[in-house]
Amino acid sequence: MGLPTLNTRTELVLRRLVRRGADDAARKVLKKTRTEDIAAVMVHLTPTEQRKLFQLIDDQKMAGEVLGALSDESAGVVTQQLSVEHIVALLDWMEPDDATDIIHSLPNDIQDLVIQALDKEDDDVTELLVWPGDSAGGIMSNVVFTVPVEATCGEAVSLLQRQHQDYESVFYLYVVDERGRLEGVVSLRMILVHAPSTPVISVMADDVIAVSPHDDQEEVARIVARYDLLGVPVVDDQRRILGVVTIDDVVDVIREEAAEDLLRLAGVNEELDLGSRSVLRLSRQRAGWLFATCLAGIMADQLMQSLSKDPSVSFHMAVLAGFIPVVMGMGGNVGVQSATITVRGIATGHVEIGGAMPFVFREIRVGLVLGLLYGVLVSLYALAPAHS
Amino acid sequence: MGLPTLNTRTELVLRRLVRRGADDAARKVLKKTRTEDIAAVMVHLTPTEQRKLFQLIDDQKMAGEVLGALSDESAGVVTQQLSVEHIVALLDWMEPDDATDIIHSLPNDIQDLVIQALDKEDDDVTELLVWPGDSAGGIMSNVVFTVPVEATCGEAVSLLQRQHQDYESVFYLYVVDERGRLEGVVSLRMILVHAPSTPVISVMADDVIAVSPHDDQEEVARIVARYDLLGVPVVDDQRRILGVVTIDDVVDVIREEAAEDLLRLAGVNEELDLGSRSVLRLSRQRAGWLFATCLAGIMADQLMQSLSKDPSVSFHMAVLAGFIPVVMGMGGNVGVQSATITVRGIATGHVEIGGAMPFVFREIRVGLVLGLLYGVLVSLYALAPAHS
Numbered sequence: 001m002g003l004p005t006l007n008t009r010t011e012l013v014l015r016r017l018v019r020r021g022a023d024d025a026a027r028k029v030l031k032k033t034r035t036e037d038i039a040a041v042m043v044h045l046t047p048t049e050q051r052k053l054f055q056l057i058d059d060q061k062m063a064g065e066v067l068g069a070l071s072d073e074s075a076g077v078v079t080q081q082l083s084v085e086h087i088v089a090l091l092d093w094m095e096p097d098d099a100t101d102i103i104h105s106l107p108n109d110i111q112d113l114v115i116q117a118l119d120k121e122d123d124d125v126t127e128l129l130v131w132p133g134d135s136a137g138g139i140m141s142n143v144v145f146t147v148p149v150e151a152t153c154g155e156a157v158s159l160l161q162r163q164h165q166d167y168e169s170v171f172y173l174y175v176v177d178e179r180g181r182l183e184g185v186v187s188l189r190m191i192l193v194h195a196p197s198t199p200v201i202s203v204m205a206d207d208v209i210a211v212s213p214h215d216d217q218e219e220v221a222r223i224v225a226r227y228d229l230l231g232v233p234v235v236d237d238q239r240r241i242l243g244v245v246t247i248d249d250v251v252d253v254i255r256e257e258a259a260e261d262l263l264r265l266a267g268v269n270e271e272l273d274l275g276s277r278s279v280l281r282l283s284r285q286r287a288g289w290l291f292a293t294c295l296a297g298i299m300a301d302q303l304m305q306s307l308s309k310d311p312s313v314s315f316h317m318a319v320l321a322g323f324i325p326v327v328m329g330m331g332g333n334v335g336v337q338s339a340t341i342t343v344r345g346i347a348t349g350h351v352e353i354g355g356a357m358p359f360v361f362r363e364i365r366v367g368l369v370l371g372l373l374y375g376v377l378v379s380l381y382a383l384a385p386a387h388s
Numbered sequence: 389m390g391l392p393t394l395n396t397r398t399e400l401v402l403r404r405l406v407r408r409g410a411d412d413a414a415r416k417v418l419k420k421t422r423t424e425d426i427a428a429v430m431v432h433l434t435p436t437e438q439r440k441l442f443q444l445i446d447d448q449k450m451a452g453e454v455l456g457a458l459s460d461e462s463a464g465v466v467t468q469q470l471s472v473e474h475i476v477a478l479l480d481w482m483e484p485d486d487a488t489d490i491i492h493s494l495p496n497d498i499q500d501l502v503i504q505a506l507d508k509e510d511d512d513v514t515e516l517l518v519w520p521g522d523s524a525g526g527i528m529s530n531v532v533f534t535v536p537v538e539a540t541c542g543e544a545v546s547l548l549q550r551q552h553q554d555y556e557s558v559f560y561l562y563v564v565d566e567r568g569r570l571e572g573v574v575s576l577r578m579i580l581v582h583a584p585s586t587p588v589i590s591v592m593a594d595d596v597i598a599v600s601p602h603d604d605q606e607e608v609a610r611i612v613a614r615y616d617l618l619g620v621p622v623v624d625d626q627r628r629i630l631g632v633v634t635i636d637d638v639v640d641v642i643r644e645e646a647a648e649d650l651l652r653l654a655g656v657n658e659e660l661d662l663g664s665r666s667v668l669r670l671s672r673q674r675a676g677w678l679f680a681t682c683l684a685g686i687m688a689d690q691l692m693q694s695l696s697k698d699p700s701v702s703f704h705m706a707v708l709a710g711f712i713p714v715v716m717g718m719g720g721n722v723g724v725q726s727a728t729i730t731v732r733g734i735a736t737g738h739v740e741i742g743g744a745m746p747f748v749f750r751e752i753r754v755g756l757v758l759g760l761l762y763g764v765l766v767s768l769y770a771l772a773p774a775h776s
Contacts, residue, residue: 036614161581171559171576171618188559188576193549225643226424228636230559230618247635248616251642255613258646298769381686 011041018045018053026056035062039069047077054078064093072105079106084113091118091125097141097249100128128243136220137213139253140234140243146176147200149183154196156186171230172244175204180240182208182233210235213242220245221253399429406433406441414444423450427457435465442466452481455490464493472501479506479513485529485637488516516631524608525601527641528622528631534564535588537571542584544574559618560632563592568628570596570621598623601630608633609641 010033017026030038030053038057042050057063067075067090079087079102087110091099103114103125118126124142131137145163147156156173173191175184184204194203210233211220224232224247231246398421405414418426418441426445430438445451455463455478467475467490475498479487491502491513506514512530519525533551535544544561561579563572572592582591598621599608612620612635619634 034615036616040614157580160577188580189548192545192576192580225636225639226428227422228424228639230635247618247639248613251613251616251635251639254639254642254646258642298766378686 010037011044014038014041014053015044015049018049018056023056026053027058030057030062031059035065036069038066039071039074042070042074042078050074050077051081055081060089061093064090067102068094068098072101075102076105079110084110084117087114088117088121095141096124096128096143097139099125100138101133103129104133131213134217135213136211136215136217136234136245137242139217139220139249140213140245142243144174144233144241144244146174146180146241147186149175149177149201151175151200152196153191153194153198153200153203156191156200157196160188173200174208174233174241174244175200176241179238182210182235182239182241184208185233208233210239211245212237217253218257221250221257224250225254398425399432402426402429402441403432403437406437406444411444414441415446418445418450419447423453424457426454427459427462430458430462430466438462438465439469443469448477449481452478456482456486460489460493463490467494467498472498472505475502476505476509483529484512484516484531485527487513488526489521491517492521519601522605523601524599524603524605524622524633525630527605527608527637528601528633530631532562532621532629532632534562534568534629535574537563537565537589539563539588540584541579541582541586541588541591544579544588545584548576561588562596562621562629562632563588564629567626570598570623570627570629572596573621596621598627599633600625605641606645609638609645612638613642 010029014026014029014033017029038053042053045053054063054066057066067078070078082090087102087106091102091114094102103111106114115126115129127142128137128140131140133139145160147159151159160173171188173186173188174182175186177183184201184206185208186200186204190203191200209223209227209229211223213234213236220232223229224245229247231244233241234243234245235241398417402414402417402421405417426441430441433441442451442454445454455466458466470478475490475494479490479502482490491499494502503514503517515530516525516528519528521527533548535547539547548561559576561574561576562570563574565571572589572594573596574588574592578591579588597611597615597617599611601622601624608620611617612633617635619632621629622631622633623629
């Protein structure tokens with residue numbers, strides 16, 4: 001029982017078994033492995049190995065849960081080999097919001113067929129597909145537990161007991177009026193500690209923090225983090241409840257956004273495929289920004305060439321040209337520092353208030369101070385006996 | 389009622405009132421503002437303004453909650469003006485884990501006095517202080533709701549109703565044997581949907597993921613994120629339950645660690661004080677790494693000087709020297725890319741499995757491909773008519 005730490009040993013074992021083609025042994029290990037750990041192994045495998053490992057999962061419920069826990073990219077790889085019927089069957093085992101992610105990751109033609117199949121079943125999932133993947137609507141679950149505003153605590157409990165739907169972890173009960181408008185929120189625990197005859201309205205909090213389905217997922221993550229919420233309701237402009245974004249989805253958003261910030265800094269805008277083993281593909285993704293640096297270097301060289309060839313240029317000018325590498329190198333580094341610090345400022349919300357301008361002005365002032373400091377330093381070097 | 393988005397307007401208003409010295413108006417606004425929003429305003433104020441704003445909070449419960457939501461740095465600023473008795477009184481309004489953070493942020497002499505005062509009250513907080521701030525023990529709360537393994541669901545509910553302690557959001561009930569050893573976990577909802585006579589042991593899950601108090605907070609965050617948990621129990625080596633790390637603390641850890649990764653990339657190892665308005669201090673923190681770049685540039689210049697002065701050096705050598713800026717600039721950029729991608733790999737757990745070596749080898753191979761590509765490109769430029 002229990003895992004003291006992340007089960008990296010199982011991951012290593014699974015990876016080796018798949019590579020060696022030991023299918024029966026892999027099947028046995030898979031049966032005893034948590035679906036989240038199976039999903040974690042996938043990122044370390046080639047596309048072919050990922051498909052193979054996924055095929056070895058015998059239990060369809062387990063396969064659905066693994067698929068729901070995969071990264072968008074691995075999900076795309078794994079679903080490539082599956083029929084539309086198989087995909088639809090797997091989607092049934094997932095939370096609606098995870099299922100939407102999978103559908104978004106499918107090629108357009110397959111996507112249309114899957115949506116048609118789901119439409120026939122009158123599924124919760126198709127409702128969610130109208131929202132962009134990176135909005136509050138795109139990450140919310142539309143299976144929300146609501147209680148009528150006139151209910152008592154006892155009625156709320158028996159309502160919860162009667163519902164057969166599999167709610168994603170219930171911890172807040174949302175209190176709504178007869179038109180579905182959000183009136184308040186109450187924790188499951190508050191319901192329990194009050195007498196069954198207590199009206200829900202008297203124990204609920206009525207200043208509920210809610211978001212719009214159009215809100216960016218990063219904004220939602222910031223709200224959940226700031227107010228230490230376990231979930232935030234998504235409401236339309238009439239304040240009717242549409243769904244709920246739970247904190248586990250917010251954790252994923254925060255990790256994704258942090259990773260994206262890092263990639264943007266490296267000048268890699270495309271989603272970088274770290275699991276990929278293709279050196280050529282990785283190189284291609286990174287070559288773009290290097291070209292800009294290469295061009296700048298060639299321009300500096302041109303300047304130096306023209307200075308050194310022109311007999312009218314004094315020796316001092318040539319010496320100045322010799323400092324181009326210093327200027328380039330330091331300019332580059334100050335730029336990287338400023339970019340990094342600005343990205344961090346945006347990520348932590350420091351830039352948000354009062355706009356970006358005070359931040360930019362401060363960066364300019366810091367740049368001037370550092371420029372002055374190193375200007376003096378390099379001047380001292382340039383004026384040293386060796387150069388005079 | 390309700391906040392559609394983060395309340396940046398209130399933040400701006402509060403900041404302006406404090407700066408203008410409009411104390412009565414600020415007091416009124418503070419009364420109507422969420423404690424988390426007050427804490428968020430603090431990062432945009434100078435230390436003097438922070439202390440002033442904090443003094444304007446009349447209600448001690450509110451002041452305690454604001455203090456608990458502050459960053460370590462702002463907490464240090466605000467507590468500077470307070471007496472030991474006042475600090476101890478405020479700590480009473482906080483969750484034990486937040487209180488520990490505050491105590492860690494105090495100067496040593498004040499810290500000792502506060503701990504002595506707390507010891508007399510036989511407080512939960514002092515127990516937590518033995519763990520380092522960045523370990524599972526340091527971020528856990530030691531107020532955990534436990535149920536004896538022989539209880540029924542009905543007994544669990546009445547146990548919860550009888551407890552007067554203010555549990556940080558209860559969503560999991562931890563089932564323990566007579567020696568306090570963790571036997572299983574059950575959600576509050578599972579308890580509710582079963583008949584009161586059902587034994588807890590028959591509905592609980594017995595493969596509980598638990599961590600040790602010595603585990604690094606980053607490891608704990610990764611576990612909670614991977615398994616979509618709302619909290620993870622902290623157990624000693626006999627599997628006796630010591631506390632619980634809740635997901636809202638994990639969200640803070642993930643945000644902190646992402647910010648730290650970014651700063652490390654910029655070559656700023658010290659905790660950068662983004663709220664600070666001192667340009668000189670910010671410049672000092674960034675000057676270190678720039679010095680290394682400056683030295684490297686000067687060395688390149690020395691090489692070029694010696695080449696250009698030596699009459700035995702052919703014209704072609706001087707042309708080669710002219711490419712130093714290209715080599716430097718591109719080397720720098722490839723380095724930044726590799727560093728960024730590696731940091732991201734570590735953050736997302738891609739590097740974790742199988743160690744760092746395969747990752748390093750792949751980076752070397754990517755470097756070779758990019759070097760070859762741009763080597764050919766620059767050669768073509770160098771061999772162009774202008775240089776021959």
